[in-house]
Amino acid sequence: MQQRIVICTGGQLGDWAIQHIKPGDLLIGADSGALYLILQGLRPDIAIGDFDSVSEEELISIRNSSGKTIACDPVDKDYTDTEMAVRLALDMQPNELVLLGALGTRFDHSLANVHLLALAAQQQVHVVIIDNHNKITLATDRLIVEQQGYPNVSLLPLSMEVKGITLTGFRYPLTNASLTLGQSLGISNVLLSSTGTIQLDEGLLLVIQSRD
Known part of the structure; x- marks a missing residue:
């Protein structure tokens, strides 16, 4: 059982986020969240998403610098990149799941990500969404x-x-x-x-x- 998983996704991220990543965390980068981890000198264990928010060169860097890359078609998919990452993490049955970059300028995405707390609660996994001004849990x-x-x-x-x-x-x-x-x-x-x-x-x- 993986004790703690941190997902970095494509909302607002900054230097503040690094303090919430601990040694031993399993790191998942969703779309441009994977690029953020790499630019911080961290290696995503898994990069996942349609990667429509990164350039071809950046996607090559993500593939080369991640333990595993799971890419999907940006049109033919049922879930957002963040939900794909959360569902993948929940399958690993962590004790705790931390979402960084889950809040941003797109309120629809932010609200959808908050609703993912209910999905995790069904599997009795504690999830917290963190940005520089908020900490949200259920x-x-x-x-x-x-x-x-x-x-x-x-x-x-x-x-x-x-x-x-x-x-x-x-x-x-x-x-x-x-x-x-x-x-x-x-x-x-x-x-x-x-x-x-x-x-x-x-x-x-x-x-x-x-x-x-």
């Missing part, structure tokens, strides 16, 4: 939240309703509360110390930690 039962430089914590339902929400260690506590899709009640909470606990009975709850 709570399905009990989750310990660590501050880690993100002072704001917002809770948004990903299912139609989330029931039995209890917050411990937050400025604005909840006890056995419910949130329904379309409510903003859970926006901009704050941890009182370095950690807090979210407990829920039913549903899918997005936990979005952020900093300005």
